[in-house]
Amino acid sequence: MAVDRLIWKIIVDFVVLACVSFPLLALLLWAEPYHRGYFEDDLSLRLPFKQQSISEGLLAGVGFAFIIFTVLITEIVRDRQGKGIGGKFLSGSLIPGWLWETYSTVGIFTFGAACQQLTANLAKYVIGRLRPHFFDVCRPIPDAGSSQNALGYIQEYRCSGGDEALLKDMRLSFPSAHASFSMYCAIFFIFYIQVKGKWRGSKLLRHGVQYAVVIAAWYVGLSRVVEHMHHWSDVAAGFAIGATYAMLIFIFVLKPKKYGAPETWQQPVPRNTLPRPVLAR
DSSP: HHHHHHHHHHHHHHHHHHHHHHHHHHHHHOOOOOOOOETTOOGGGGOOOOOOSOOOOHHHHHHHHHHHHHHHHHHHHHHHTTSOOOEEEEETTOHHHHHHHHHHHHHHHHHHHHHHHHHHHHHHHHHHOOOTTTTHHHHHEOOOTOOOTTTTOOSSEEEEESHHHHHHHTTOSSSHHHHHHHHHHHHHHHHHHHHOOOOOSSSTTHHHHHHHHHHHHHHHHHHHHHHTTOOOHHHHHHHHHHHHHHHIIIIIIIOOGOOOOOOOOOOOOOOOOHHHHHHOO
């Protein structure tokens, strides 16, 4: 029965992950973002189009590889130090404790990554904020006969430039999914190393690595502004989404308290327990 429960746990984990991932995939493949209008004198939309230096695939690959490598090495080291969990039987085979912990941690990380990406992308499609390179890509031609354009806010227009993919992507500025995922990875890594990556050597080594990871996530967000892919507020919102999900997933789903019970205070036992009248004799 224990083996059956373990198999069912793995199956349920994949089903839950699929339930979160499918809406995200459907959103990216079939949804159409909200067609927002623009002001002709809006200078924030008149920046030139630039090719992005960090693609979604590159960011996702580096982020997942970094977390998987960190968790794998940490669990192996902890297992050799005698701090890991015991092995588990799966279909008659003994699964090492470090492998099971790696699976659990990476699975929870993946679930959180899917949740924060679904949150960020859903906001993109609902809000439909125009990217800073909107004019350069779209080259809009307002409908002169439309009454909806009479007050200076252009709602009826057609684009004379850009292919279909770019015209869809130019409406997906808020929030920044790059910033959200990069900060999610950074905060999750910081919490994980803080709880499980303990080393008695240099006092500042662990914190130095944590700081470097935050700077890397910070750079990803800044690059989105420099390359005219997002407004600064898009990046700020993305950072907030990623950091919030990382903290919630780590604290309430991964539950770091299971890695070791906190030390409890116990009243010290006095050395001499004889009654006071006896001591007086």
